[in-house]
Amino acid sequence: xxxxxxxxxxxxxxxxxxxxxxxxxxxxxxxxxxxxxxxxxxxxxxxxxxxxxxxxxxxxxxxxxxxxxxxxxxxxxxxxxxxxxxxxxxxxxxxxxxxxxxxxxxxxxxxxxxxxxxxxxxxx
Ligand code: SF4
Numbered sequence: 001x002x003x004x005x006x007x008x009x010x011x012x013x014x015x016x017x018x019x020x021x022x023x024x025x026x027x028x029x030x031x032x033x034x035x036x037x038x039x040x041x042x043x044x045x046x047x048x049x050x051x052x053x054x055x056x057x058x059x060x061x062x063x064x065x066x067x068x069x070x071x072x073x074x075x076x077x078x079x080x081x082x083x084x085x086x087x088x089x090x091x092x093x094x095x096x097x098x099x100x101x102x103x104x105x106x107x108x109x110x111x112x113x114x115x116x117x118x119x120x121x122x123x124x
Pocket of ligand 1: 008009010011012013014015030031032033034035036037
């Protein structure tokens with residue numbers, strides 16, 4: 001058995017949660033509503049995050065484009081994702097919302113651009 005304390009971030013009240021974990025069973029107290037239970041279970045059993053980062057750009061007016069995942073990914077994959085992004089270069093122009101990586105690490109989730117990068121008039 002393991003005891004965990006968490007703060008629910010599902011609404012501004014920020015309830016302090018106490019969770020008792022036995023295998024895959026999570027018992028939650030301190031929540032004012034059911035969302036707190038769902039939040040604690042997800043955070044303990046399968047934590048996920050929307051990840052933001054940058055990718056190098058070739059031939060653009062700036063050297064980086066900001067990106068994010070199209071949905072939360074498992075926290076355990078974040079390191080692999082960052083490594084994959086470090087090894088990439090994307091050719092300008094890039095549009096907001098453009099999919100730069102499809103099906104990231106087999107998750108079915110994409111990496112999308114969150115800013116525009118125009119082509120550099122000088123070419124590089
Ligand atoms: S448990 Fe319910 S009331 Fe408390 S922070 Fe989470 S969503 Fe808000």
